Amino acid sequence: MNNLLYAARPLISDFLPTIVFAVLLAMKVDVRIATGAALLVGVAQVAIQRLLKRKVELLQWASLGLVVVFGTLGILTSDPRFLMAKPTIIYLAVGAVMLKRGWMLRYMPPIAREHGEPLMIAFGYVWAGLMALTALANLAVAVALPSQWPAFIAVVPLASKIALFAVQYATVRFYVRRRVIAAMAQAETQAQPQAQAA
Numbered sequence: 232m233n234n235l236l237y238a239a240r241p242l243i244s245d246f247l248p249t250i251v252f253a254v255l256l257a258m259k260v261d262v263r264i265a266t267g268a269a270l271l272v273g274v275a276q277v278a279i280q281r282l283l284k285r286k287v288e289l290l291q292w293a294s295l296g297l298v299v300v301f302g303t304l305g306i307l308t309s310d311p312r313f314l315m316a317k318p319t320i321i322y323l324a325v326g327a328v329m330l331k332r333g334w335m336l337r338y339m340p341p342i343a344r345e346h347g348e349p350l351m352i353a354f355g356y357v358w359a360g361l362m363a364l365t366a367l368a369n370l371a372v373a374v375a376l377p378s379q380w381p382a383f384i385a386v387v388p389l390a391s392k393i394a395l396f397a398v399q400y401a402t403v404r405f406y407v408r409r410r411v412i413a414a415m416a417q418a419e420t421q422a423q424p425q426a427q428a429a
Contacts, residue, residue: 244276244291246294246318246321247272247273247276248269248270248272248273248276248294248298248317249269249298249314249317249318249384251265251268251269251272252265252266252268252269252311252314252315253380253381253384253385254381255268255269256311256380256381257381257382257385262305262306262309262310262311263305263306263309265311266302266305266306266311266314267302267306269298269302269314270298270299270302270303273294273295273298273299273302274295274299276291276295277291277292277295293324294317294321297317297320297321298314298317301313301314301316301317302314311377311380312373312374312377315369315372315373315377315380315384316369316370316373316374318366318369318384318388319366319367319369319370319373320366322362322363322365322366322369322388323362323363323366325362326358326359326360326361326362326363326366327359329355329356329358329359329362330356330359331355332352332355333348333351333352333355334355335351335352335354335355335358336348336351336352338351339351339403342407342411343403343407346406346407346410346411346414347403347406347407347410350402350403350406350407351403354399354402354403357395357399358395361391361392361395365387365388365391368383368387369383369384369388
């Protein structure tokens, strides 16, 4: 679980300007003020990292760039959909990284990896698909139903990931336990003739 939270921290950091933007829109704050606040949060994040002499990761620079570009367009046009589209690009980027074969294996204990590797590889691709689907859904809601976007971004991405995590956890646990029990039974069966021969 700690590995999952550790992996989620950069994503939460990258989405913080979007979260601020969504909360302010949901509170019926003016689009220009919400966009300006998101811009300030994005710039402040990078400034704090630099002051603390921490490396600003490429994805964080990209996230800030997207906030600046889309935020500026949103302010100039008074159209919040530009900033609403930002998560689509991030979801697509993360989904593309998740297409790397076996990226999830490092989250498994050795005994589970020995028996569940093919299933975890498959789930890695399922996660990539979920990210792509979330990206498309975000874009569709941002363009077609902008007034519903704060509710969408607050519920759907997180709920879909929790649901997939629960399905994956239950499936992999069941599969690995079954494989471990079968391997133990096979080892016991092979040991019996040797014990009788001795």
